Amino acid sequence: MSTTPSSAKLRVLLIVEHHGDVFLLREMVNEEPHSRFVIGAEAGSLADATTRLASGGIDVVLLDLELADSHGLETFTAFRKTAPTLPVVVLSDVEDEELALQTVQLGAQEYLVKGRIVPHLLHRALRYAVERARADAQLAHERELLATLLENIPDRIYFKDRRSRFIRINRALTEFFGLASAEAAYGRTDGDFFDPAAAQQMLADERSIMETGQPILGKIESKTLTNGEVSWTLTTKLPLRDRAGLIIGTCGISREVTAFKTLEEQLATERHLLRALIDNLPDLVFLKDAEGRYLLDNPAHMRFLGASEFSEIDGRTPFDFFPDPIARVLHEEDMAIIRSGQPVYDHEQKVADISGHMRWLLTTKIPWLSEGRAVGLVSISRDISVQKLAELHLKQANADLKSRRQDLMAAVKDLQEAHQDLRATQLQLVDAEKMKSVGRLAAGVAHEVKNPLAIMKMGLEYLSTLPIEDETAPLILKEMSDALHRADTVIRGLLDFSAPKQLEVRRTSINVIVNQALRLVRGEMKRGCQVQRELQEDLPQLALDADKISQVFVNLFTNSIHAMGGGGTLFVRTYSKQLTGVGSNISDQRSESFRVGETIIVVEIDDTGPGIAEDKLAKVFEPFFTTKPTGQGTGLGLSVVKTIIDLHGGTIDLRNLPDAGLRVTIMFQA
Amino acid sequence: MKKQRIFIVDDEAGFTRLLKLTLEKTGNFQVQEENDGTNAWLEARAFKPDIIFLDIVMPKIDGGDVAQQIRSDPMLAHVPIIFLTAIVSRTETKHDIGGFPFLAKPVSLEAIKQCIAEHLGE
Numbered sequence: 162m163s164t165t166p167s168s169a170k171l172r173v174l175l176i177v178e179h180h181g182d183v184f185l186l187r188e189m190v191n192e193e194p195h196s197r198f199v200i201g202a203e204a205g206s207l208a209d210a211t212t213r214l215a216s217g218g219i220d221v222v223l224l225d226l227e228l229a230d231s232h233g234l235e236t237f238t239a240f241r242k243t244a245p246t247l248p249v250v251v252l253s254d255v256e257d258e259e260l261a262l263q264t265v266q267l268g269a270q271e272y273l274v275k276g277r278i279v280p281h282l283l284h285r286a287l288r289y290a291v292e293r294a295r296a297d298a299q300l301a302h303e304r305e306l307l308a309t310l311l312e313n314i315p316d317r318i319y320f321k322d323r324r325s326r327f328i329r330i331n332r333a334l335t336e337f338f339g340l341a342s343a344e345a346a347y348g349r350t351d352g353d354f355f356d357p358a359a360a361q362q363m364l365a366d367e368r369s370i371m372e373t374g375q376p377i378l379g380k381i382e383s384k385t386l387t388n389g390e391v392s393w394t395l396t397t398k399l400p401l402r403d404r405a406g407l408i409i410g411t412c413g414i415s416r417e418v419t420a421f422k423t424l425e426e427q428l429a430t431e432r433h434l435l436r437a438l439i440d441n442l443p444d445l446v447f448l449k450d451a452e453g454r455y456l457l458d459n460p461a462h463m464r465f466l467g468a469s470e471f472s473e474i475d476g477r478t479p480f481d482f483f484p485d486p487i488a489r490v491l492h493e494e495d496m497a498i499i500r501s502g503q504p505v506y507d508h509e510q511k512v513a514d515i516s517g518h519m520r521w522l523l524t525t526k527i528p529w530l531s532e533g534r535a536v537g538l539v540s541i542s543r544d545i546s547v548q549k550l551a552e553l554h555l556k557q558a559n560a561d562l563k564s565r566r567q568d569l570m571a572a573v574k575d576l577q578e579a580h581q582d583l584r585a586t587q588l589q590l591v592d593a594e595k596m597k598s599v600g601r602l603a604a605g606v607a608h609e610v611k612n613p614l615a616i617m618k619m620g621l622e623y624l625s626t627l628p629i630e631d632e633t634a635p636l637i638l639k640e641m642s643d644a645l646h647r648a649d650t651v652i653r654g655l656l657d658f659s660a661p662k663q664l665e666v667r668r669t670s671i672n673v674i675v676n677q678a679l680r681l682v683r684g685e686m687k688r689g690c691q692v693q694r695e696l697q698e699d700l701p702q703l704a705l706d707a708d709k710i711s712q713v714f715v716n717l718f719t720n721s722i723h724a725m726g727g728g729g730t731l732f733v734r735t736y737s738k739q740l741t742g743v744g745s746n747i748s749d750q751r752s753e754s755f756r757v758g759e760t761i762i763v764v765e766i767d768d769t770g771p772g773i774a775e776d777k778l779a780k781v782f783e784p785f786f787t788t789k790p791t792g793q794g795t796g797l798g799l800s801v802v803k804t805i806i807d808l809h810g811g812t813i814d815l816r817n818l819p820d821a822g823l824r825v826t827i828m829f830q831a
Numbered sequence: 832m833k834k835q836r837i838f839i840v841d842d843e844a845g846f847t848r849l850l851k852l853t854l855e856k857t858g859n860f861q862v863q864e865e866n867d868g869t870n871a872w873l874e875a876r877a878f879k880p881d882i883i884f885l886d887i888v889m890p891k892i893d894g895g896d897v898a899q900q901i902r903s904d905p906m907l908a909h910v911p912i913i914f915l916t917a918i919v920s921r922t923e924t925k926h927d928i929g930g931f932p933f934l935a936k937p938v939s940l941e942a943i944k945q946c947i948a949e950h951l952g953e
Binding site for chain 1: 843845846849850852853856888915917935936937938939940
C-alpha cells in the first residue's frame with residue numbers, strides 16, 4: 162500500500178464503460194472544492210484496467226460491476242485477483258444493491274448506487290475506502306506478525322476463556338499436545354492433556370489471575386504427561402482483557418526447560434557424588450582460598466584438625482588450630498604453592514596432628530586456577546603412618562632376622578660339634594658294651610679258675626705243714642706255689658682290664674700323682690734304678706681319677722724298671738705347652754684329640770732300657786700282647802693303661818729314643 | 832684254751848675240706864664246713880660259730896642272701912662274716928663288699944689266720 166503525502170492528491174482509477182457515467186463521475190471527482198482526489202486514469206474494461214494497474218500510480222479504484230468484458234460479482238472477484246489490496250468503491254445499479262453488498266463482504270471497501278451519487282457522497286466513499294484499506298492492511302500486517310510469532314516460536318502459547326477452555330493455541334503447543342490442528346484443542350481444558358494434579362494447580366492459578374488481575378511470572382512447573390514423561394516448564398501467565406479492560410480469560414507462554422532441569426539435576430547429582438566421594442575419602446582433602454583460609458574440608462581433614470563440623474573450620478587458617486611454629490610452616494608451604502602456581506606431587510612429610518601425634522602424610526597440592534591465576538589450592542593427603550611403621554618394623558625384622566641367622570649358624574656349629582661329641586660317645590659306648598661282654602667272660606673264667614686255684618693253694622699250704630723227708634720236695638712245693646701265683650695274677654689282670662670303666666674325677670695335680678706312683682714302685686727300684694724328675698711347678702690342675710692315673714704310672718714305671726734290668730735311669734718330666742700347628746709337634750693320631758691353640762699337659766717317661774722293636778710298637782696296647790719273657794707279664798698292663806688314658810680324653814704314645822731306651826708320652830688337655 | 836669256732840660255707844667241697852684240715856691241724860680252731868648255702872643259716876644256729884667264712888657265688892643261693900639271713904637272726908647277728916670270692920679285681924680288693932670284709936681266692940692260710948686274729952683276737 163502506498164502512502165500519500167497530505168499535500169498530494171490521491172489518484173483515482175475509473176473503471177466504467179458507460180460514457181455518461183464516466184463524464185459525470187469525472188466531473189464529480191475533479192470539481193469538488195478542496196478535493197483530495199484526482200482522476201489518474203480511466204478504463205472501459207477489466208482488461209484495460211489490468212493493463213493500467215500494471216503501470217502503478219493508482220491509490221483508489223471506482224469499479225463498475227457491469228463492464229463490456231465482465232458482469233456482476235464476477236467483475237469484483239476478477240479485479241481483486243489483479244489488485245488484492247487496492248481500496249475499491251464498487252458502483253452498482255439500483256436493482257443490484259444486494260450484489261454490491263456482497264462485494265463488501267468479499268473485501269470491497271464501499272459501494273455506491275449509480276443514479277444516487279452526489280459529489281460529497283462520492284468523496285466520502287473514496288476517503289473511507291482509502292482509510293479502510295489502510296486499516297485492513299495494518300491489521301493484516303499485525304495479524305501476519307502475530308501469526309508468524311505464534312507459528313514459529315518454540316515456546317508454547319495459549320489463550321483461554323474464563324472457564325479455562327483453550328480458545329487459541331500456537332503450533333508449538335499443538336505439537337506438544339500431539340494434535341493435528343490447533344482447532345482440535347479449542348473448547349478443551351488442561352485436564353484433557355495433563356495429569357489431574359497439575360491441571361488442578363493450573364486451574365487454581367488461572368482463577369487467581371482472573372480474580373486479582375495479577376500475572377504469574379516465570380514460574381517453574383512440572384507436569385506429568387499422559388505418556389508418563391515429566392515436563393518442566395518456565396511459565397508466565399497473564400489476564401486476558403477485552404477492549405474495555407474486563408478480564409475475559411487468561412493467556413500464557415511456557416518455555417520447555419526439561420533439558421535445563423535435567424542438566425541441573427545431573428549437575429546436582431554429580432555435585433553430590435563428588436561431595437560424597439570427597440567426604441568418604443580416607444584421604445585428607447581441603448580447599449584454601451588465596452589468603453590461605455579453609456573453604457572446604459572433608460571429614461578426614463576435619464578430624465585431623467580436631468573439628469567435628471565444617472562450621473568450626475570455615476574461613477579459618479592453620480593458626481586457629483596449631484601452635485604458631487607448626488601453623489607457620491603449614492601456612493607458608495601452601496602460600497608458596499599459591500604464589501608460584503606450581504603443584505607439588507606425592508610429597509612425604511612428617512606432621513604432628515592436633516593431639517601432637519606424629520603422622521606420616523603423602524601429600525599432593527595443586528593450585529586452584531581461575532582465568533590463569535591461582536586463587537587458592539586443593540590439597541589431598543594420604544595418611545601413610547601405618548605403612549611407614551610397617552616399613553620400620555620390616556627393617557627391624559630384617560635386622561633381627563640377620564642376627565637370628567647368625568645365632569642359627571652358631572647353633573648349627575654347636576650342633577655339629579655336639580654331634581661329633583655324640584659320635585665319640587657312641588663309639589665309647591660301643592667299646593663299653595664290648596668291655597661288658599669281656600667283663601662277663603672274665604668273671605666266669607675267674608670263678609671257674611680261681612676255685613681250683615684256691616683248693617690247690619690250700620693243698621700246698623697243708624702239704625707244707627707236713628714233715629717231709631725228701632730234700633727236693635720243698636723246692637717242688639715252691640715251684641708249684643709260684644706257678645699258682647702266676648695264674649692268679651693273670652686272672653686278676655683280666656678282671657682289672659674288664660672292670661667297670663667309671664672314673665671318679667677330681668681336680669688334682671699331676672705331679673702329686675707322679676710322686677705317689679714313684680713311691681709305690683720303690684720296692685721294684687731296690688735293684689739299683691735311678692730316678693730323675695723334672696716336674697714343672699704351677700701346672701694347672703687336671704680333672705683326673707687319681708687312683709686310676711696312679712695305676713697307669715705304676716704300670717709304666719714298673720715296665721720301665723723291668724726293661725732296664727738291674728739299673729739304668731728313669732726320667733720323669735711334666736710340662737705344659739700350647740699347640741701351635743698341626744705337624745709341628747704332634748702326630749696325626751694326637752691331632753684328632755687336640756686342636757691348635759689348646760694348652761696341653763705332657764708327662765714324659767724315658768728309660769735307658771733296650772726299647773721295643775719297631776714292628777711291635779704298634780701292638781703294645783693290644784690285650785695279652787707282651788714283650789716280657791713268659792711268666793713275667795700278663796700282657797694286660799698297657800691295655801689297661803690305654804683304656805684309662807682314653808677315658809680321660811688323653812693320648813699315650815710310645816716311641817724309641819734315638820740312642821737307646823723308650824719314651825712314653827702322655828698328654829692331657831689342660 | 833678254748834678253740835675258736837670257724838664256720839665255712841662254700842660249694843667247693845675240696846676247698847672247705849682242705850681249709851678245715853689245715854686250720855684244725857694248728858690245734859687252735861674247731862671248723863665246721865657247709866657246702867649247701869641253703870642250709871647255712873640253720874647249721875650256723877646249731878654250730879654257734881665265732882666267725883663265718885662265706886662264699887659269694889654258690890649254685891642255689893647267693894652268699895649275700897645267706898649273710899642277710901644270718902645278720903637278721905638275733906642269735907647270730909654279732910658273728911663276724913668274712914666273704915671269700917674269686918671274682919674280684921685288684922682295684923676292688925681295698926673295699927669291702929656290702930659292708931662285709933672279704934678275702935680273694937686263692938687265699939693263703941696266713942691271710943685267713945690274720946683275718947681271724949683281727950676279728951676275734953689271739
